[in-house]
Amino acid sequence: MAADQIILYGYRLSSCTWRVRAALNFKRIPFEERKVDIVKAQEQLTEKYRAINPAQKVPALVIDGATLVESMAIIDYLEDTRPGPKLTPESPLAKARMREICEIIVSGIQPLQNFGLKLQFNTEEQYLKFSRHHCERGLQTLEELLKKSSGSYCVGDQLTVADLCLVPQLFNITTRLGMTIGKYPTLSALFAKLLAEPVFKETHPKSKQ
Ligand SMILES: N[C@@H](CCC(=O)N[C@@H](CS)C(=O)NCC(=O)O)C(=O)O
Incomplete structure (x- = not known):
């Protein structure tokens, strides 16, 4: 190597x-x-x-x-x-907004729907009920936060780490967990827009490696 x-x-x-x-x-x-x-x-x-x-x-x-x-x-x-485009906003307030969104996903959603948790439940149904409940709470929170912070990305008009956390999590929620996000207009519009960005198209789990 x-x-x-x-x-x-x-x-x-x-x-x-x-x-x-x-x-x-x-x-x-x-x-x-x-x-x-x-x-x-x-x-x-x-x-x-x-x-x-x-x-x-x-x-x-x-x-x-x-x-x-x-x-x-x-x-x-x-x-x-690494040099190159930054993934973190300059302004302290925008950075805090970015971290809020990251935390909701990284600490508040992902660990509570992690595939590895499945083994701790007796049935798939129990796992799904638990995971979907916590995802729904996270989605409600994200919708409220994004109403205030988003522009063309999660925080204003700059792609940040918040977008890198949001897209994969929403992809899992809407595919593996079979949930819909239509009742969250800000979230669903942003998700559709972000999925069309080159960074997400090129790194999409279904894209050619
Ligand atoms: N906080 C960790 C979470 C890592 C994590 O939960 N990874 C999942 C996949 S997204 C995993 O490896 N799950 C398998 C398992 O828990 O056995 C991170 O952000 O890297």
């Missing part, structure tokens, strides 16, 4: 992996994506993968001689070390 090679360990349909894939794409950083099958083969639970990410989750990024885990820490590192 070349010293400057960047490797993303991830799974195409993982929303946390998509956040990082989109950040790398947006900043035009070349990388190789290595699949960790978290669904069928459950490769995240192997000892081999635990050596890469002790949390046994995706993503993990090998970069600059280090292995980083946690999607938000990885994106921060890319923002701090």
